[in-house]
Amino acid sequence: MQTWCLVAMTLLALAAMASGQSDRPGRFLSLPVPQKCATRPKEFAYQGRSYFYSGHVPALANKKVDWLDGRNICREYCMDLISIETQEENNLVFRLIQQNDVPYIWTSGRLCDFKGCESRRDLEPKNILGWFWSANREKLSATNQIPNGWGYNPWSQTGHKKQRQPDNAEFDINGTTESCLSVLNNVYKDGIAWHDVACYHEKPFICEDSEELLNYVAANNPNLRL
Numbered sequence: 001m002q003t004w005c006l007v008a009m010t011l012l013a014l015a016a017m018a019s020g021q022s023d024r025p026g027r028f029l030s031l032p033v034p035q036k037c038a039t040r041p042k043e044f045a046y047q048g049r050s051y052f053y054s055g056h057v058p059a060l061a062n063k064k065v066d067w068l069d070g071r072n073i074c075r076e077y078c079m080d081l082i083s084i085e086t087q088e089e090n091n092l093v094f095r096l097i098q099q100n101d102v103p104y105i106w107t108s109g110r111l112c113d114f115k116g117c118e119s120r121r122d123l124e125p126k127n128i129l130g131w132f133w134s135a136n137r138e139k140l141s142a143t144n145q146i147p148n149g150w151g152y153n154p155w156s157q158t159g160h161k162k163q164r165q166p167d168n169a170e171f172d173i174n175g176t177t178e179s180c181l182s183v184l185n186n187v188y189k190d191g192i193a194w195h196d197v198a199c200y201h202e203k204p205f206i207c208e209d210s211e212e213l214l215n216y217v218a219a220n221n222p223n224l225r226l
């Protein structure tokens with residue numbers, strides 16, 4: 001897993017928004033709200049970071065949102081949609097989904113298919129090497145391999161086209177690219193597994209602390225307890 005150049009990827013992330021990735025042009029990333037950061041929901045923790053599932057927060061319990069709205073709700077809390085870098089973290093997510101019978105959730109996984117991505121040879125072929133976690137701009141492992149240090153491949157072996165994921169299936173149906181990563185709960189009789197899904201779909205989500213946003217708010221609010 002390599003960390004991408006922060007500045008370049010920030011620009012890419014901004015370009016992604018400006019390119020209207022969910023068919024609503026002119027949408028931007030939200031800035032953190034210091035008071036919300038200080039009182040953010042902390043349902044569970046892993047490696048020093050707090051997380052929550054939107055369905056367990058009274059104010060968000062019935063909310064299903066598209067991928068960018070999910071990011072923005074998290075970001076106001078100094079969080080972002082979850083990035084799942086380790087099998088242990090993935091197991092936490094799978095367990096939460098299983099124990100609470102959650103149908104699906106958004107993660108911060110995103111296909112680099114927007115302006116600025118076309119010059120990145122290292123991201124080809126896109127369906128295998130073109131995925132990254134928007135929350136921290138880290139690349140995902142190749143989608144067709146078991147990630148380093150994992151005992152299984154979290155991507156589903158099946159889907160709408162009865163092919164392994166990512167399959168970009170919706171593109172064949174209505175021309176919309178499946179550019180966002182959702183964890184689905186047995187939608188294709190495939191157990192709990194990762195799927196590429198079109199970003200406009202409305203889903204509950206899991207937020208994870210963003211060190212970047214927490215540090216930013218801490219620096220500007222020295223007396224705030226985060």
Ligand SMILES: [Ca+2]
Pocket residue numbers: 082083084085089208
């Ligand atoms: Ca993470």
Ligand SMILES: [Ca+2]
Pocket residue numbers: 159165166167168169170178195196197
């Ligand atoms: Ca798919």
